[in-house]
Amino acid sequence: MISSIITHPGGAHKDDFLACAVLLKNNPVSIFRREPSIEDLQNHKIAVLDVGGEYDYKSLNFDHHQFPREHEPVCSLSLVLKHLGIYEDAREFCPWLEVAEWFDCRGPNDTAEWLNIDRETLGKLNSPLDITILKSFADRSEHHPGEPIWEVMKMIGTDLVDFITSLRSRLNLVSQYTEVWEEKNRDETFKVLFLPRVDDLPEDASGVLGYQVKELGLEEEIIAVISPDSRGPGYGMRRYNDNQTIDFSKIDSELDVHFAHARGFIAKTSTTETERLKFLLKKALVE
Numbered sequence: 451m452i453s454s455i456i457t458h459p460g461g462a463h464k465d466d467f468l469a470c471a472v473l474l475k476n477n478p479v480s481i482f483r484r485e486p487s488i489e490d491l492q493n494h495k496i497a498v499l500d501v502g503g504e505y506d507y508k509s510l511n512f513d514h515h516q517f518p519r520e521h522e523p524v525c526s527l528s529l530v531l532k533h534l535g536i537y538e539d540a541r542e543f544c545p546w547l548e549v550a551e552w553f554d555c556r557g558p559n560d561t562a563e564w565l566n567i568d569r570e571t572l573g574k575l576n577s578p579l580d581i582t583i584l585k586s587f588a589d590r591s592e593h594h595p596g597e598p599i600w601e602v603m604k605m606i607g608t609d610l611v612d613f614i615t616s617l618r619s620r621l622n623l624v625s626q627y628t629e630v631w632e633e634k635n636r637d638e639t640f641k642v643l644f645l646p647r648v649d650d651l652p653e654d655a656s657g658v659l660g661y662q663v664k665e666l667g668l669e670e671e672i673i674a675v676i677s678p679d680s681r682g683p684g685y686g687m688r689r690y691n692d693n694q695t696i697d698f699s700k701i702d703s704e705l706d707v708h709f710a711h712a713r714g715f716i717a718k719t720s721t722t723e724t725e726r727l728k729f730l731l732k733k734a735l736v737e
Contacts, residue, residue, distance in 0.1 A: 452477040452510065456490055457526075458501035459483045462588035464580070465525035465554045466500040469512065471607030472530055473497055478604060481593040500526035507533045514555070523551040536611065539618050543661065544610075621658045621665070624651065628662055630672075635732050641668060642731060643690070645677040647722070653680055663690060674734075676727060684708075684720040685727060687734075698734050 455473055457466045462483075470481050477497075486502045497510040504511040512529040514521075528551055531537040540547050552561040562572040586599045593600040624645060631642045643663055645656060656677035663672050673693040679686045684706075689696055698717035702710035707730065710717040719730060 453495040454479050455481045455497045456486045457499040462584045465527045469499045469526040469530045471603040474604040475608045475611050483591045523555040525554040536614050641671045643675045647678040688716040696734050700734050
């Protein structure tokens with residue numbers, strides 16, 4: 451159990467803010483923004499984040515500034531997520547995390563170059579939410595339970611950890627049932643990810659299928675995803691990654707298709723028969 455959290459004074463950044471926030475989920479303790487003492491670094495109940503020159507998860511010390519210049523981009527948030535055992539999932543489910551690591555370790559110029567954008571464009575991605583919340587965190591040397599900024603931090607940290615862990619749980623469950631269809635149309639083959647209707651699955655199970663495609667390494671092969679329709683007994687059909695080789699508006703006239711978007715990226719059918727679904731897929735292919 452953590453008794454308190456210490457992070458650096460002065461200007462606040464996204465990594466130290468979020469590192470503190472994540473720890474608050476299960477450790478609703480006060481945060482002190484100051485330089486740590488030797489006693490703080492040696493106290494196994496005090497978490498020291500982004501300051502102190504030491505990375506030792508057993509002592510709850512999570513600084514990265516002592517790493518070599520060419521060390522892969524990693525920030526205090528990364529180290530805390532590793533300590534919690536959810537870093538790899540966070541990197542997979544939260545695309546912004548790698549950007550935060552680069553920005554904190556390499557600075558805006560190198561990060562902009564890595565993203566293949568100019569420095570000015572990178573600055574345009576800031577919002578009043580980032581600026582105001584970080585400023586409010588930096589303006590005080592202590593933050594305690596019940597205070598507005600502390601409560602916001604705990605809410606953000608709790609939501610982030612819950613998002614990562616619940617998504618992993620749903621993905622592990624869904625992966626037990628998904629099927630990859632490899633179909634042939636004339637001389638060409640195409641692949642589709644199919645999730646059958648299973649009673650044990652949560653209503654939002656289809657929301658993880660994009661991640662399932664990536665975990666299977668089939669991003670360049672899957673053209674569409676089929677999953678149970680949340681509003682009826684049939685199935686929803688949608689492009690994967692907006693693949694233009696399939697256009698569901700082409701099946702709009704089929705009697706068992708009760709919705710097909712005019713832009714062709716999604717359709718819904720009342721059929722529950724596998725062979726019928728495959729027929730509709732082939733008819734939706736762009737010649």
